[in-house]
Amino acid sequence: MRARLLANLNWLFGDRVLRLVGGLVIGIWIARYLGPEQFGVLNYALAFVALFGAVAKLGIDQIVIRDLTNSPEQQGAILGTTFALKLGAALIALILVLPAAWLAQDGNWSFMVLIAVVAAGMVFNALDAYDLYYQAHVLSRYAVFARSLSFILFSAVRVILILKGYPLLYFAAAATLEIAFSGGVLVWLYRRKQASEPKWYFNRETMMSLLKDGWPLIVSSALIVIHTRIDQVMIGQMLGQAEVGIYSAAIRLSESWLFIPLIIVQTVTPYLMKLRESNPQYYQARLLQLYSLMFWLGTLAAGATIVFGEFFVVLLFGEQYRAAYLPLVLTIWTGIFISQAVARGVWMVGENMQGFRLANNLVAVPMNIALNWVLIPTYGIIGASIASLASIGFSTWLFPFLFKPMRESNKQMLLSINPKYLLSGAR
16 A cells, blocks of 8 residues: 555656746746736636635535545445536526626626626536546546646747737636546546446435535535635736736745645545554554644745745746735735645544534635735735735644634644654554
8 A cells, every 4th residue: 555655646746846947937928928918817817716716616525535445345426426516506696797897897798798708617527427436546647647738838829929929818818627627538548447346326325415515515515716816816907917916926935835735635535444444543643744744744844935935026026026026925824824724624524524614614714805804005015925824824733722622633733833743653
């Protein structure tokens, strides 16, 4: 199992590095080509759709992986039902996003077309069910192949769009087509490589079980997306699209390293789920070690950003994006809290405590919106950065102490700041 986990980690790491380096290069090139105003329009549209796309994603992935690991005989029902649920959620989100965009932009038809093109990609997120199969079986190389092939192909498409001088709408279409192509390759690979696997089918009892265990995660994941994207929407409404473009450059850089903790947690989740049953004490030790790893990765990223951030902002995006440095310095620190929260998600799923994650986000999101409402008019995009850092930090390290079942886990997260646990866990 350990060798398989390491191989899986290598595939995921290679994919993320490719997407990080390639995504940054292409994203920076697009930002330079479009300029802050048009880049802001694109990111405003992406953020707006993401608010509804959170529903379409239907955040039950960890529940599905858990059930596939613990009940492999139910694989056909689990995957078929997951696909149906995700597709239904995507269609509902697609219906809702268009009138919302009309109201937000006073019937701006060009913006409506842009939203429609971006939102079409939500439908293809239902194909994530194939990715969940590979995650549960620690076979992520197939999903990596699909994503990497699609990314390389549409990176080339974006380069052509830049060189040929195409307008903004084509870049939005490229994002949607990339999602569709990646999903199509996943389907092709599954039918070719896993032809002997049980047929997928919808099962009402499975649906009820997934929704019963997963509804806190569904709502929580939606709130997380709102938490991370509402600032761009509010900046666009209050300050204009150019400020969204500058702020988006800061966000792009501050999020660029988060693939590392996500890969680590995604890879070790099946291992930790099994360890929880076979050796609870060792399981707790590994959790503490995981929390410590998340903290120090975040601290390293934040320290490097303070020293070199401004230089890289100007070098990569150009002088017109220099104002992104201060928001970057503030938002980079949220990575510590985000990484530790992702790691704690393993424990919460194992203990079936998704409700507490929901309670956290029910506090953090209104807090973030309120702070944005107060700070953005006065401090601009720096105020939005302060709002994100304050709300994420409070909900991750302080608010959980109000709930007795969460206190021990929260103490472990704070205890993990001690670097000795980075190497030794709790042993």
